[in-house]
Amino acid sequence: MRRPIGILAVVAAACLSASCDENLSTIAGPTPALTPTFSSIQRDIFASTDSTGRLACSGCHTSVNRVPAGGLNLTGDLAYEQLVNVASARKAGAIRVVPGDPDNSYIIQKIEGRSGIVGVRMPLTPPYLSDGQITIIRRWIETGAARN
Ligand code: HEC
DSSP states (O other), X not given: OHHHHHHHHHHHHHHHSTHHHHHHTTTOTTOTTOOSSHHHHIIIIITSBOTTSSBSSXXXXXXXXXXXXXXXXXXXXXXXXXXXXXXXXXXXXXXXXXXXOGXXXXXXXXXXXXXXXXXXXXXXXXXXOOHHXXXXXXXXXXXXXXXX
């Protein structure tokens, strides 16, 4: 009876190390290189094209040839500064990214299309982000939303 417990302990210990992050690539779906860091989320989601070839976020959330949609610029250095601990432009009391608290981060509520959001689920039109992509963004927030 001892052996299975020992194996479980080894697996649990492995998950505390980097190997659990490697497993994330299996859930990252259309963006296999996605990791829970801000630079990866920006490169592999915000500035990337989705399965239809459309820029997932940064075609609208940019100041190039337009006013950023929703008052939110997700390009370049501005993205982090406009997300973390910054109030929503439209929903009173909402904060775009609350470090350590994905459920109360408005960006999560918007990409999950939760009830109570102002406006519509993001991206503005489907395809939406996959569950795995959202899990990875959640994890970046959960672990402190570092500028990493
Ligand atoms: C086709 C244009 C378009 C695309 C693509 C798009 N958005 Fe938006 N976004 C908008 C518009 C317009 C608003 C303002 C209306 C609203 O909140 O529904 C908005 C609002 C938001 C807000 C709320 C800002 C605030 O302060 O209230 C967030 C967060 C957001 N978008 C995130 C994203 C993310 C993340 C993506 C990519 C996964 C994305 N959007 C893709 C047009 C777009």
